[in-house]
Amino acid sequence: MNDVAAVAGVALKTVSRVVNNEPGVNASTAERVHAAIESLGYRRNDGARTLRRGRTASIGLVIEDVADPFYSGLSRAVEDIALDEGCLVFTGSSGEDPSRERELVLAFCARRVDGLIIVPAGTDHDYLTPEIDAGIAAVFADRPPGAGPDADTVVCDNAGGARAGTEHLLAHGHRRVAFLADSPSIFTATERLRGYREALASAGLPYDEELVAMGPPDRARALADLDRLFRLADPPTALFTGNGQTTVATLRALAAATAPVLRAVPGGPADRHAPPVAIVGFDDFQLADLLGITVVAQDPARLGRTAAELLFRRLSGENGPPQRLELPTRLLVRGSGELPPA
């Protein structure tokens, strides 16, 4: 900027005025400045600008994993709104690792992002309190923060959705419905378990721990879980899977059906694609429609949009106590959830 001033033969401040389209610059002077800018290939350094002005016009987004379609949908929505607000987005995946979450958040804070949108991996967010006190706005998405700050939160109606999904199976005559989901340490998994239990309770059915299998979703675990479930004296006739990854892992396990007992499952794997038992999954996923899988769908983009809107409202000065929003879910009926008990 100094160089530009020198070339244009004006003061630094005048260049600043021109660059920022501030009023009160003679047209011919502005012309000279523009020429100098052009010839030098000058670009304003937004880092310096930011340092002086206090706001960085950037936000930090910490999610579980961008490569997961649920979070990538959320990301895109956040990005779009941020761009509308003239804001850039730092993105980071925590990989469900609390220390990595913390590392990312603190790195973003050190860059003085104006705000944060966090899908918490950990349960302890005390580390955030000083940052929030220092003026960084934070919105939690998909899961509420653990111990620590009381900040805006947007989640979906996990319990209600799981309840609706389970009730759907019960309405089709099932009495033994298994519940498969991620680790109980994850908020959404626990909430969905709660909804499942509520559905059983209001149908007057007992809660049977033997029908519950929770843990990080992967194919080996899904196979083992199904194997165990179908060997029970009183096996399930339907499955409720508590998130997208678990649903997919379960479908794979059902299709592979390498565990011998699975071959004897009602419906059998004769038709490679039709699930051999009734199944309803939490989370919609790509091609679920083609596979005919009934799901309880959330809207990841809406979650991201809502969180971003909340954040920018805070950034534009809105006060008031922390909000907690809950977004609805929708049951998408596609066939797999309407199979009768075998």
Next chain:
Amino acid sequence: MNDVAAVAGVALKTVSRVVNNEPGVNASTAERVHAAIESLGYRRNDGARTLRRGRTASIGLVIEDVADPFYSGLSRAVEDIALDEGCLVFTGSSGEDPSRERELVLAFCARRVDGLIIVPAGTDHDYLTPEIDAGIAAVFADRPPGAGPDADTVVCDNAGGARAGTEHLLAHGHRRVAFLADSPSIFTATERLRGYREALASAGLPYDEELVAMGPPDRARALADLDRLFRLADPPTALFTGNGQTTVATLRALAAATAPVLRAVPGGPADRHAPPVAIVGFDDFQLADLLGITVVAQDPARLGRTAAELLFRRLSGENGPPQRLELPTRLLVRGSGELPPA
């Protein structure tokens, strides 16, 4: 930092030393400084640091759409490597809009990112030349840059993969293979068309434009394209779909089969999931295995990793002429590509 110095009763510079773990500070002094930092809740401002040091320890990533699994896989790989290098990542989706790509890239440059990884949407990258001259490293991923700078590029073997996929269909007896893909304005689509044509040529088959349908993938277009193709006097017995989205849109269209003529397609939509014609797709996608879809797979994570590694090698001073890397593809045989002609 000034406040910390005041509280600790030392000079600014000493605080800086402590904060940066520079050697040559008395242990007891350091202790006092740490105490002051703690009591004030001080955090270093990396923006200011960056201004002084010249490097921002951040990179910009511009992709087509984070919500697309292909690009989100790429993103995650870039993120991971960047984090290892102590670098934060600005992410932005261009949505295949050249002006938005440009806007994002220039915004990143204004923040003085150390480097860029770009999946180009536009074909004119002249606007980047001054930035590169100014010292910002750039790597193009998935597609080469258009007119403008000559920078490092990582793509996959699009033509080779498409050729292999087409040859696979020909080897199973097909003589009429349709080619469906994204707009010819997109590099990868054109390259894949080239591979398709090569396969036909080396099999001594004519290239028939009637069998080619290119354009932005969506379900309505897929339906219309299939409708047209199957009404041809000499209709295709197999389809080669040129990217993940097109494949999925085509599968949906085949399953829905609302266009009357599709109901008469060989194989028919009687079994809801089995494609009624032989089909091979470029790009692997979630559940392709369950649906039994044969694909030519690229590895988006590897693409991201390779691009990021190339970028960081440049950032650590590696010189030499721009490189152009080409990653291999793999044919994953799953059933849909091995159906004989009807």
Next chain:
DNA sequence: TTGAAAGCGATACCAA
């Protein structure tokens, strides 16, 4: 309409 000087929060260089 234009400019000079102070300062944002850190680091670099040189001196004590």
Next chain:
DNA sequence: TTGGTATCGCTTTCAA
């Protein structure tokens, strides 16, 4: 081992 001072590139404040 410690401190002073200039400086990074810009905006802000006040004066001309």
